[in-house]
Amino acid sequence: MNRKSLVNTLVVSTLAMIICGPAMAEGDTQGQIDAIKGVIPKFAVPMREVGDRFQNMYFAVEGGNWALAAYMSKYMNAAMKPASLTKPKEYESWKKFYEESFTPVNTAIQAKDKKGFESAYSKVMGKCSDCHDKMDYGFIKVVKMKMPADVGIEYKLNSEPDAVPK
Secondary structure (H helix, E strand, C coil), X not given: CCHHHHHHHHHHHHHHHHHHCHHHHHCCHHXXXXXXXXXXXXXXXXXXXHHHHHHHHHHHHHCCEHHHHHHHHHHHHHHCCCHHHHCHHHHHHHHHHHHHHCHHHHHHHXXXXXXXXXXXXXXXXXXXXXXXXXXCCCCCCCCCCCCCCCCCCCCCCCECHHHCCC
């Protein structure tokens, strides 16, 4: 086992002992699983990150920072991964949305097609709000912000979309 794997194993084991407490001592595997799942963000917490990254993506494209736009999209999707455990039904809706509805946004980013991006981005905003309606969160309407969610990033930086590490 390499050093990084060993450290990761120790960290996860330590967290599991802290989180699971009594269930660990009793060997209650299901209790351990439930305790760990109980502290993983459900849907709203990662969705907040999705919203911020979605807004930042727009400003990255406006500034010609295509790598940042691609990065925001990649990690916007990754932010929802905890929901695959905590809210699997809702996660499947997210996964379908990202793989289908969001594809034109990603395609425009990869092509550095600003006009195509703006069109796809606007359509996705409407689809986000439609999805919120269907999930009984109709009070959440997505709008384009006047400034990015994260103001501590350089958005006006010429970059290529394929510069994002795999």
